[in-house]
Amino acid sequence: MVWALAPLVILLIHPAVCSRLILSPLTLHNGLGKTPPMGWNSWNHFGCNIDELTVKETAEALVSTGLAALGYNYLNVDDCWAEMKRGSEGELTARAATFPSGIKALADFVHEKGLKFGIYSDAGYFTCEKQPGSLGYEEQDAETFASWGIDYLKYDNCYTDGSKPELRYPIMQEALAKTGRKIFFSICEWGVDDPAEWAPDVGNSWRTTGDITDTWKSMTTIADLNDRWASFAGPGGWNDPDMLEVGNGGMTIDEYRSHFSIWALMKAPLILGCDLRDMSNDTLEIITNKEVISVNQDSLGIQGRKVCKKGPEECHEIWAGPLSLKRTAVVIWNRCEGDADIEVSWQEISLHPSTRVTIRDLWKHEYWSGVYNESIVVSVAPHGAEMFILSPGWSSLPKQVLAAVFDTMFASQ
Numbered sequence: 001m002v003w004a005l006a007p008l009v010i011l012l013i014h015p016a017v018c019s020r021l022i023l024s025p026l027t028l029h030n031g032l033g034k035t036p037p038m039g040w041n042s043w044n045h046f047g048c049n050i051d052e053l054t055v056k057e058t059a060e061a062l063v064s065t066g067l068a069a070l071g072y073n074y075l076n077v078d079d080c081w082a083e084m085k086r087g088s089e090g091e092l093t094a095r096a097a098t099f100p101s102g103i104k105a106l107a108d109f110v111h112e113k114g115l116k117f118g119i120y121s122d123a124g125y126f127t128c129e130k131q132p133g134s135l136g137y138e139e140q141d142a143e144t145f146a147s148w149g150i151d152y153l154k155y156d157n158c159y160t161d162g163s164k165p166e167l168r169y170p171i172m173q174e175a176l177a178k179t180g181r182k183i184f185f186s187i188c189e190w191g192v193d194d195p196a197e198w199a200p201d202v203g204n205s206w207r208t209t210g211d212i213t214d215t216w217k218s219m220t221t222i223a224d225l226n227d228r229w230a231s232f233a234g235p236g237g238w239n240d241p242d243m244l245e246v247g248n249g250g251m252t253i254d255e256y257r258s259h260f261s262i263w264a265l266m267k268a269p270l271i272l273g274c275d276l277r278d279m280s281n282d283t284l285e286i287i288t289n290k291e292v293i294s295v296n297q298d299s300l301g302i303q304g305r306k307v308c309k310k311g312p313e314e315c316h317e318i319w320a321g322p323l324s325l326k327r328t329a330v331v332i333w334n335r336c337e338g339d340a341d342i343e344v345s346w347q348e349i350s351l352h353p354s355t356r357v358t359i360r361d362l363w364k365h366e367y368w369s370g371v372y373n374e375s376i377v378v379s380v381a382p383h384g385a386e387m388f389i390l391s392p393g394w395s396s397l398p399k400q401v402l403a404a405v406f407d408t409m410f411a412s413q
Contacts, residue, residue: 030177030182030204032182032183032184032236033184033235033238034301035235035296036268036296037152037270038071038269039072039074039076039116039272040062040076040273041077041078041118041154041243041273042058043079043243044212045248050077050098051098052099052106055075058276059075060113063114065288067276068113070290071293073115073116074116075115075118076117076120077119077120079131079156081095082094082127082131082132084132086132086137090140092132092137103148103150104147108149111149117151119145119148119152121134121155121172122134122155122157123155123157123160124156124160126159127156127158128158138174139178141175142175143175146183150183152183153172154186155203156188165193170202184204186206189207190207190209191210195207196208199237200237206237207242208226212245213250214248214250216255219245219255219258226241230304230305234302235301238267238303239266241266243269243271244270245273245274246286246287247283248274253282254381254384260287260289261292261363262319262331264292265296265319265320266304267302267303289362289363291389292362292387295329295389298323298324302322303321304319305320305321307349307350310342311340315334315336316332317332317335318330318348319332320348327390327391327392328389330387333384333385334381334382334384339379340379342378344377346375349390353373356371357371358371359376360389360390361387362389
């Protein structure tokens, strides 16, 4: 059976108004990042307390927990890996006290696990923790990173010369390209110069916000800020609302499930930031939900958006976006303090009212009984989110067949 792909679309919203879908082009860059990157970064949990042994144990945990098999294949070391001064030839060197084997050996270890290895630098004179930055050393550092086998570069924006980021970041991008090694380029200038407007020609992802912290307020604020730039994301270049805090202990399980649902729908990079060596079952259940991951990694590559606010103080929200195979992903998010029954109409998510759909619950891992059109009502816990895939045209198929179709789609992604 041949299925037509949905058109390239974005969602627009005016406060308190439910919106409609409109056309928007997307861009492909250097062959990397055709879907949002997935992996782990050291900063959110460890900060500067990172060392060679922790990185190796994390690589082993990515494999042993099954995370790598689900697509979490970038292992990225953030700030504080380098000596505070360059070597005699101006080269970056690993901090001997914490990375005694050097970065090349560590990258080799990570690669032997079937993973990719990422590193951190800065488009300024120093990194945010005052190790040497790459400003003025772009070509030398790019060659160093390539010789070490680096696969991913997170490039920060501290201690600069005062010039605009859109002038400094392309220099490193060009230096990386000259090495001949494919290195995912993650622009981290915190959204200060609206990178979505210029970074699609420069990087594979770009931060749209300041740093996330492990709180409900930070997470919700950042989700709203990132939503503004949905039309600029697509295969090859992604809006980055910063890394995941799931499992770090500052939010409830319902809040973390909301965090993961919205990041997946927004096609944000799914970069874990907890200690993978010591996770709760609840944390593991959230980050290994392959049905939610499949929305993030969908081949159509369109960022889902907030399409409606309603209820008391407009804290009941509907987020939605198109998927391949004519499907629609929907997150029903209760940002209120009490339980709520929230209605979603087809008009709000740009379906014709007469469209008959099959509904897949991505957190309960089950199909709803029956066939639905016009609207549904969902009970949602305070600060919780429920997530669904709506599939038009499948409603006449038996549930066993639908389940087989769903499993086949996972196998192909």
